[in-house]
Amino acid sequence: xxxxxxxxxxxxxxxxxxxxxxxxxxxxxxxxxxxxxxxxxxxxxxxxxxxxxxxxxxxxxxxxxxxxxxxxxxxxxxxxxxxxxxxxxxxxxxxxxxxxxxxxxxxxxxxxxxxxxxxxxxxxxxxxxxxxxxxxxxxxxxxxxxxxxxxxxxxxxxxxxxxxxxxxxxxxxxxxxxxxxxxxxxxxxxxxxxxxxxxxxxxxxxxxxxxxxxxxxxxxxxxxxxxxxxxxxxxxxxxxxxxxxxxxxxxxxxxxxxxxxxxxxxxxxxxxxxxxxxxxxxxxxxxxxxxxxxxxxxxxxxxxxxxxxxxxxxxxxxxxxxxxxxxxxxxxxxxxxxxxxxxxxxxxxxxxxxxxxxxxxxxxxxxxxxxxxxxxxxxxxxxxxxxxxxxxxxxxxxxxxxxxxxxxxxxxxxxxxxxxxxxxxxxxxxxxxx
Numbered sequence: 311x312x313x314x315x316x317x318x319x320x321x322x323x324x325x326x327x328x329x330x331x332x333x334x335x336x337x338x339x340x341x342x343x344x345x346x347x348x349x350x351x352x353x354x355x356x357x358x359x360x361x362x363x364x365x366x367x368x369x370x371x372x373x374x375x376x377x378x379x380x381x382x383x384x385x386x387x388x389x390x391x392x393x394x395x396x397x398x399x400x401x402x403x404x405x406x407x408x409x410x411x412x413x414x415x416x417x418x419x420x421x422x423x424x425x426x427x428x429x430x431x432x433x434x435x436x437x438x439x440x441x442x443x444x445x446x447x448x449x450x451x452x453x454x455x456x457x458x459x460x461x462x463x464x465x466x467x468x469x470x471x472x473x474x475x476x477x478x479x480x481x482x483x484x485x486x487x488x489x490x491x492x493x494x495x496x497x498x499x500x501x502x503x504x505x506x507x508x509x510x511x512x513x514x515x516x517x518x519x520x521x522x523x524x525x526x527x528x529x530x531x532x533x534x535x536x537x538x539x540x541x542x543x544x545x546x547x548x549x550x551x552x553x554x555x556x557x558x559x560x561x562x563x564x565x566x567x568x569x570x571x572x573x574x575x576x577x578x579x580x581x582x583x584x585x586x587x588x589x590x591x592x593x594x595x596x597x598x599x600x601x602x603x604x605x606x607x608x609x610x611x612x613x614x615x616x617x618x619x620x621x622x623x624x625x626x627x628x629x630x631x632x633x634x635x636x637x638x639x640x641x642x643x644x645x646x647x648x649x650x651x652x653x654x655x656x657x658x659x660x661x662x663x664x665x666x667x668x669x670x671x672x673x674x675x676x677x678x679x680x681x682x683x684x685x686x687x688x689x690x691x692x693x694x695x696x697x698x699x700x701x702x703x704x705x706x707x708x709x710x711x712x713x714x715x716x717x718x719x720x721x722x723x724x725x726x727x728x729x730x731x732x733x734x735x736x737x738x739x740x741x742x743x744x
C-alpha cells in the first residue's frame with residue numbers, strides 16, 4: 311500500500327514561508343521552446359510539504375517532450391515544466407503533517423494516485439486511472455514537473471533520506487524504482503540468466519537489480535560501445551554485447567515501416583504487400599542473428615538452437631523498439647519471460663507464435679509501486695560491510711554531466727539527447743542542480 315506521512319513524535323509546524331512567494335520555473339512552451347519564468351507558490355496546504363528542489367535528473371520522456379512537445383501518444387496542450395527524477399529539502403510543512411522537520415532531505419515520488427479505487431487498495435497504485443504524474447501531459451491541467459525552485463508535494467509521497475545518500479543518487483531512486491518493479495514482476499529464481507536490451511539509465515539499473523535478485527549471468531546489449539563498457543566495468547552486468555551498427559541500422563529502417571520518427575511503427579499505408587512481407591522476414595532474421603550472438607556472448611560459445619536450454623530465463627526489453635522486442639522473443643528460452651520495460655513504439659508487429667508455441671510469458675510494467683523504501687535500503691546497504699553478496703554500483707557515478715541552475719536547462723536537455731559530448735565523453739545521466 312501507499313507509504314504513510316504520519317508519525318508519533320514530530321510536532322505541528324508552522325509554514326516557514328509567506329502566504330505566497332515567487333519562484334523560478336523552467337517551462338516548455340513547444341518543441342525546444344524552453345523558457346525561464348516566474349511563478350507564484352502558495353503555502354503548503356493540508357498534508358503537503360514544500361520542498362526546495364536540489365537535483366533533477368533528465369529522463370528519456372523529458373527529452374521527448376523537449377524535442378516534440380509530446381511523448382508517444384501524449385501531446386502537451388499547455389505550457390509544462392518537465393522533470394520527475396528529483397530530490398530536495400523540506401522548507402515548509404503544511405497542517406496535519408507529522409514526522410517531518412524543516413531541513414529534512416527527501417526523495418520525491420511524483421505520481422499521485424487517488425488512493426480510493428480498487429486498484430489503489432490492492433497496492434498497485436501505479437495503475438490508478440486518476441493518477442497525476444509530474445511532467446506528464448496525460449492529465450489536464452498538466453501536473454507540473456520538478457524543474458522549479460520549490461514545489462508543494464503531498465508528504466505521503468516524500469521519502470526521507472539518510473545523510474549518506476547524495477541528492478544525485480536520491481534523484482536516481484526514480485529510475486531505480488522502475489528497475490525494481492520490473493524485477494519484481496519477473497520474479498527470477500536464484501541462478502537465473504537474464505538479458506537486458508538497452509544500456510540507458512533504466513537498462514543499467516534493471517541489470518543491477520537482476521543481479522541483486524540472484525541472477526547469475528546478466529548480459530546487457532546496446533548499440534553504444536561506451537554504455538556497454540560502463541555497464542561491465544562498473545558491475546551493472548556480467549556480460550556485454552554491442553549491436554553492430556549495420557545490423558541496428560538495417561533492422562530499424564526496414565521498408566515495412568514508415569521512415570518518420572513519429573514514435574509509431576505502422577505498415578506502409580496499412581497494407582502488407584509481398585515486398586513488405588519479405589522485408590519483415592528480413593527484420594525477423596536480423597533479430598534471430600542478434601539473439602544468437604547475444605547468447606553466445608553470455609555462454610562463451612554459440613549455443614545449439616535445438617538445445618532445450620537455449621536462451622535466457624528472462625529478457626528485459628528496455629528500449630521500446632520493435633526489433634528489440636523481436637530479439638527478446640528469440641533470445642528467451644521456452645517457459646521463460648519477456649518483461650516490457652521501455653515505452654517506445656506503441657503499435658508493433660510481433661512474431662507471436664514464438665511466444666505462443668514456447669510458452670514465453672510477456673509481461674508489461676508501468677512505472678512502479680511500493681519501491682522507494684526498498685531503493686533507499688539498497689543505497690544504504692552500500693556502506694555496510696560486504697558479506698559476499700552483490701553490492702549495488704555507486705549511482706553517483708551514473709551522473710556524467712551536471713548543469714547548475716534552471717537557466718542552464720536548455721543546454722542540459724540538448725546534451726541529454728546525445729550519447730557523447732563534444733569531447734567524446736560518454737553521456738549517461740544528465741542532472742540539473744540548484
